[in-house]
Amino acid sequence: MVAVTDDRPRILTVGSETPALVSGDLDDDDTLELAMRRLITDQVGLSVGYVEQLYTFGDRARARADGLRTVGVAYLVLTREVTTTGRWVDWYHLLPWEDRRGNAGSPVPGLMSGLERWAGRDRERRRRVQLSFGIGETPWDGVRALDRYELIYEAGLAAEWFVDHGEEPDDRDRFGEAMHLDHRRVAATALSRLRGKLSYRPVVFELLPETFTLSHLRRTVESLAGQKLHAQNFRRLVERGGLVEGTGRMVTTGGRPAELFRFRRDVLMERPQVGVGRL
Amino acid sequence: MVAVTDDRPRILTVGSETPALVSGDLDDDDTLELAMRRLITDQVGLSVGYVEQLYTFGDRARARADGLRTVGVAYLVLTREVTTTGRWVDWYHLLPWEDRRGNAGSPVPGLMSGLERWAGRDRERRRRVQLSFGIGETPWDGVRALDRYELIYEAGLAAEWFVDHGEEPDDRDRFGEAMHLDHRRVAATALSRLRGKLSYRPVVFELLPETFTLSHLRRTVESLAGQKLHAQNFRRLVERGGLVEGTGRMVTTGGRPAELFRFRRDVLMERPQVGVGRL
DNA sequence: GTAATAGTGTCTTTCAGACAGTATGAC
DNA sequence: GTCATACTGTCTGAAAGACACTATTAC
Known part of the structure; x- marks a missing residue:
């Protein structure tokens, strides 16, 4: 949920x-x-x-x-x-490395070095780390949240690994808050799925009230995608895409008042793929 | 499978x-x-x-x-x-309405009129038919294969409906070959999933031999998507996208000999979303 | 006035789609 | 030569991304 x-x-x-x-x-x-x-x-x-x-x-x-x-x-x-x-x-307490809205680098100190240590000289392991975490030429892909959790688990950097294997934890760092059984894996699976779906289905609106400002919509998408979006283009994207319509009502925000929008359900009849576009 | x-x-x-x-x-x-x-x-x-x-x-x-x-x-x-x-x-013997590579209209005579009859004046039913089958403004969306099967089932136009409800079939037409239990629903689910995945993951190559011509690749995609693609642009898309690389070997085809290509596995390291693009 | 947030205009690059054309084989 | 298939060049319009700018509030 x-x-x-x-x-x-x-x-x-x-x-x-x-x-x-x-x-x-x-x-x-x-x-x-x-x-x-x-x-x-x-x-x-x-x-x-x-x-x-x-x-x-x-x-x-x-x-x-x-x-x-x-x-x-x-x-x-x-x-x-x-x-x-x-x-x-x-x-993001459970999967802190998934939130890249702050300083775009590695916001979780120690994680990458822990993975490096685990990968060692193993070609396949290094390739998986590169692919999942977007190292070098490979860009970061929010949808790979599950791959990242699985790597961290396999590398013994998630507390659950020790519970599952009946071993005593060693003195390495652990990352993120652990959950019951495999529930954190489920949470990572959900994040992958939700991020994938955002771009081609209007699922964000399930998480928003009936009316909302465009900033509110954008910040909600950003919070799920785990990364910042270009504010001006986002606005144009959702308006021109016919995803939302203005209500005429305004709301104060601390700066210039913002218009309240609502989701246009009719958009589903006009275009097969409706979402906030590439993240 | x-x-x-x-x-x-x-x-x-x-x-x-x-x-x-x-x-x-x-x-x-x-x-x-x-x-x-x-x-x-x-x-x-x-x-x-x-x-x-x-x-x-x-x-x-x-x-x-x-x-x-x-x-x-x-x-x-x-x-x-x-x-x-x-x-x-x-x-497409099971789901014949999903193959639109021929004359782009309705290649399954009687199906749309059967659905019309079922929908009658019911607004919600008419909306579902319009959305699933791409009537009027709404474009056809290959990914909605499951929606279409479910409508056809609900409308009593699939033989399985009568088996499941223990009723005697009436004299209406049935469409597509029936399967055991809910297996045709599974087949429709698979078609939806596979079509969705084609455009952003290089899954087609699992279905092709190690080397293939670009025509072979395109026709394979077309067969799954259930629709024709623009041959010239498809070629440019997969070549420029770095999805394939030429082998230098040629093969005779009945016309000008075609070059054999192979899938470039490295592409996964360069771009997060790799597929044959929008269908 | 400044700070903060909302919203617009426009330019550039990229890319999808369409069209016209050339290349090389079989017959 | 014709026919069939493979492959290339180029134009156009849509869309993504970046930037500069204006608008309206609170203080």
Whole structure:
């Protein structure tokens, strides 16, 4: 479950110790999606709108405490942030290297050197690091969030690796806040999917109120993409693309008042690929 | 399992009656993917390369003969066509309305009028037909293959609808060849996914031999996209995009001999989004 | 007035799409 | 020679990216 507040994407967690995603067992629900909605209602008291099946995780390593093997079907849910019995945690606390809105370099000290040490002279490992993190000629690709988490996990730079392998943690640095079982991998999968979808489907609007300023829209996209966008061109892009329409109402912002816009649902009938364009 | 031969995409089926996809139960395999590879080896004697998780189907309606509920995790597998104990069937026999390489209009007589009849005066139904099939202002979008199958199913224009609802078929037309259970829905899901991926990932090359002519590449893409492409521009697109490199070897074709090209794997290091571009 | 944010005009480069043309084989 | 296929050159209009500029508020 994802929401964006104050320009920070957040995901909803439950549990008092390590944060966990809402989860539970399939019962005699008619569909997987209905089962998921039931679990959300029961555990955090929400009823949600936009949902999308994400990925199914079925490694044998997922065995539960009672020894039963589980197959987990993960869903991505987009919503506006509301108060709930769950706890919203900043997505970038879990995956801090994914937020490049600040100084564009490496905002997570020690991470790249840790990966370098892991890769050593291994050609294939070095290639994977280069491809995932955009080293040298290779540009950074926000969509590769899952690849990056998997590298970090394999390199023993995620706390979960030691839990999964029943080993004592060594004295190396760990990066990002750990989650229950493979839930952080699910969170990384969701980030990849959502970033990919932003550019060709109007999913951002699920995260925004009915009306919003163009700056608000842009900052929401930036927070999910993890990088800054060109403000003027973004404005033109969404207006000319027919993605939004002005309402005539204005709102004060600290500078010149901004017009409130709303999403034009009709745009779906006009163009097959509708989104905020390349990131 | 998908292959392209003679400019026609084909999927591998088993079973003597209605065609079915390779399927079977998860056993004590370490991962879902390994289970799938085992089933493919056992049932059609192949070992495959590119695989990708597609979707998980879990409606209660999927109950088996023994009454047990099943959750099915579908995978998309791309391969070169080889002889096997299975049977390759033309994807467009199953979903004939998806092939628009011929006369660009409606190549499946009776389909649109059947949908019109089903929609009647219902605004929402008419909107869905317009959006999925590209009526009026709305352009055709190859990626919406799943939407189209679902409409056809709901409209009672797919034979599976009557099987699923335990009803006697009426005298309306049915479109495309039916499959076992919900396997045709899986096939439609795969087509949507594959078409979407073509434009931003170099997946076509999984379906081609090591070397190929640019015409061969283009016709393979066309067969999957279900529509013709502009030959000259396609050539420039893939060459300038660094997607392929010439080998210097030529092959006779019936006209001027064509150069054989190969996929440039290095391109993945240079650009994050690599594919054949917009379709 | 300054600072801050909103919004516009325009230029350049890139790229998609279309068209016309040339090249090289089989027959 | 014709036919078929392969390949190249070039024009046009759309769109992406960058920059400079104006507008309207709070203080």
